[in-house]
């Protein structure tokens with residue numbers, strides 16, 4: 456669970472307010488201590504924690520009473536808004552050049568995931584309809600060039616290389632020329648990563664930046680390094696001038712310090728985050744959703760977006776038409792369960808559903824099991840039954856056969872049939888169809 460420790464640390468703050476009538480100077484002392492501790496343990500830098508706690512306390516004392524809202528809920532809201540502000544408020548979009556190729560220069564220390572980000576970013580931009588080219592500028596590690604070439608193939612994007620004997624600034628400039636010739640929309644330039652900052656690295660980066668005049672200069676930092684990541688963004692910004700950061704490895708057990716500190720410490724926004732090793736695991740950084748996740752309130756938006764994307768690949772239009780005409784059948788239901796399974800493992804998705812972040816691994820296994828059971832029953836249906844769920848609703852014999860063939864009980868099959876009709880109704884309502892469907896009662 457991302458930032459799980461921070462989430463539970465904050466929960467203990469809310470819990471101290473149970474039974475209180477209003478927020479007061481006195482009764483927020485303990486919760487504020489919990490918040491402070493939780494943030495420090497998440498590796499948020501001390502000055503940031505101090506300012507944060509001060510601001511939340513000031514607002515909490517002055518907030519007054521809202522009917523129907525408990526003091527702990529009020530505090531949650533204040534902390535949420537303050538977290539969003541801390542992370543930069545709005546999502547910070549990538550900038551594109553008005554004419555000619557957009558040039559994105561990537562910098563970062565070795566091992567942070569920079570090479571991977573090059574390819575992920577290309578894939579991400581391709582999905583938005585932009586043609587991309589990668590430029591291999593890390594001439595000190597031949598392996599890095601090979602890796603970039605391999606990843607480029609994987610995401611089907613050309614990679615410009617000149618080996619290790621040419622100066623990075625020259626490679627960059629030649630690569631850009633090549634991209635112009637080919638009418639490429641976005642050129643992503645990889646640069647050398649060292650184990651730590653040194654003058655040679657900075658000088659080289661400055662030189663590459665000078666010849667490229669890039670639209671974006673993004674520093675790739677590793678979320679696992681906490682507030683150190685924020686310090687790096689600050690240093691790179693002062694030294695070479697950057698436009699933002701990309702935070703990688705947010706899927707690991709990073710504690711949150713980097714996500715929470717980068718903007719406040721460096722003044723530069725996190726533009727994108729990496730959340731896994733797969734090429735599609737790169738997404739914009741949404742401060743509001745991140746705050747929602749930290750508070751354990753789930754994340755509907757992100758969930759819906761993911762679902763929508765997978766659905767798009769699934770010929771969503773077709774499905775929508777079916778739903779509108781109440782034709783949603785067992786084939787669609789099967790497709791849906793497979794979609795859910797593909798949206799990453801259940802465990803990843805479930806944390807995004809509001810109210811479900813406290814679900815235990817055992818419960819997740821349970822959910823996965825019930826998807827399997829559902830699949831088994833649908834697979835035991837004839838093609839005709841799958842397309843016309845009415846057949847099963849009308850015939851106990853058919854339900855009996857499905858139960859027998861799938862090794863489930865008749866009751867389980869009846870439940871599944873009922874569920875399908877409930878889904879039809881719910882989906883019709885969702886789509887804003889006025890004429891409401893009805894749930895047939897199963898004949899015995």
Ligand code: GDP
Nearest residue numbers: 565566567568569570571703704729730731732
């Ligand atoms: P570079 O030295 O900065 O170019 O780093 P690489 O791109 O070679 O990545 C280093 C390692 O981190 C590789 O094993 C990547 O698969 C892994 N990695 C990169 N990004 C992520 C991420 O967002 N999540 C996880 N879990 N691993 C990542």
